[in-house]
Amino acid sequence: MAANGDVNGEERNAAALENVRAILFKPSESLDDSLCTKIAGADFNDAGLGLAGLLRSLATTGFQASHLGDAIDVVNQMLDWRLSHEKPREGCDEAELDPKYRESVKCKIFLGFTSNLVSSGIRDVIRFLVQHHLVDVIVTTAGGIEEDLIKCLAPMYRGDFSLSGTMLHSKGLNRIGNLLMPNNNYCKFEKWIMPLLDKMLLEQSTKNVWTPSKVIARLGKEINDESSFLYWAQKNNIPVFCPALTDGSIGDMLFCHAVKNPGLIIDIVQDVRMMDCEAINATPRKTGAIILGGGLPKHHICNANMLRNGTDYAVYINTAQEYDGSDSGAHPDEAVSWGKINGSAKPVKVHCDATIAFPLVVAATFARKFHGLE
Secondary structure, eight states: OHHHHHHHHHHHHHHHHHHHHHHHTOOOOOOOTTTSOOOOOOOTTOTTOHHHHHHHHGGGTOHHHHHHHHHHHHHHHHHHOBGGGSOOOTTOOGGGGOHHHHHHOBOEEEEEEOHHHHHSTHHHHHHHHHHTTOOSEEEEOHHHHHHHHHHHHSOOEEOOTTSOHHHHHHTTEEEETTEEEEHHHHHHHHHHHHHHHHHHHHHHTTTOOBOHHHHHHHHHHHHOOTTOHHHHHHHTTOOEEOTTTTSSHHHHHHHHHHHHSOOOOBOHHHHHHHHHHHHHTTTTSOEEEEEESOHHHHHHHHHHHHTTTOBSEEEEEEOOOSTTOOTTTOOHHHHHHHTSBOTTOOOEEEESOHHHHHHHHHHHTHHHHHTTOO
């Protein structure tokens, strides 16, 4: 009986083993090497790898590195696109059929970013793009405007995320993450901007209806500093939109000015019309959106492009999550559902601090092409 029990036990074990093997070693479908990317990282045994080789390796590294590699690919698609790649539109005018004209027409690029990126060194990356007219339309927040100007008057400094708010406030130091903005910088900003607001008020009655973008262009002209992206924007006739211009120190200055010398009017309706027309009238050009961070710049760019049935290329770089339903955290496919990104587009979201990701994207795209490093 014992021997028979041993045999039955062995049979049960064998059957159980086969079941386990069936689970562990289930055959997989074959993946086509021509369609699927094999994962491989940077090879630092290659002494010639360099920055270019490192950036090329991102797409095959996996996780957010691959998303960053995809973002680089999408931005390069924006930069490489020409109208000559498309079939002529039915009923287009004769000029649009001219081969030289078609080869000259490029993708219209909208760049959006939040103010903290201007607080950081990303301001200098943005300045490079604007200085060389590598983007066509800019949307940012009030802080993105004022801090570009303030940095022309006085520097910001590196601090630490853990510095005591009470201690800093007692010393007149304002913390932005791990950056420090001395309050004296705002004193200098007030001294610089108040006479300009007086001039704008006088000009309003004779020759100007002010809009946020017109105010911004004037400030960029008056600052007359080549380190400023606003200086280069007005010089290169690149519109800078900021629907919430009052939501920051500029708003404080406008409040103080209005109390002392009331009457200045800034018309946001003209600007929303201009912004929407930047997207609507882009045709026959394609449009591309590069959006750093979330909030107002992200939505303003996407909403304008909705009026042309969506942007053709889109890259988001931010750390926001979608689970609270915020637009900041919304993935590109949510924008597709609204018609803000074209359904035929292949948008990318990189979940990463833009101060890390964006310089790498620019190095592998705009800067590489600008310096002829193809």
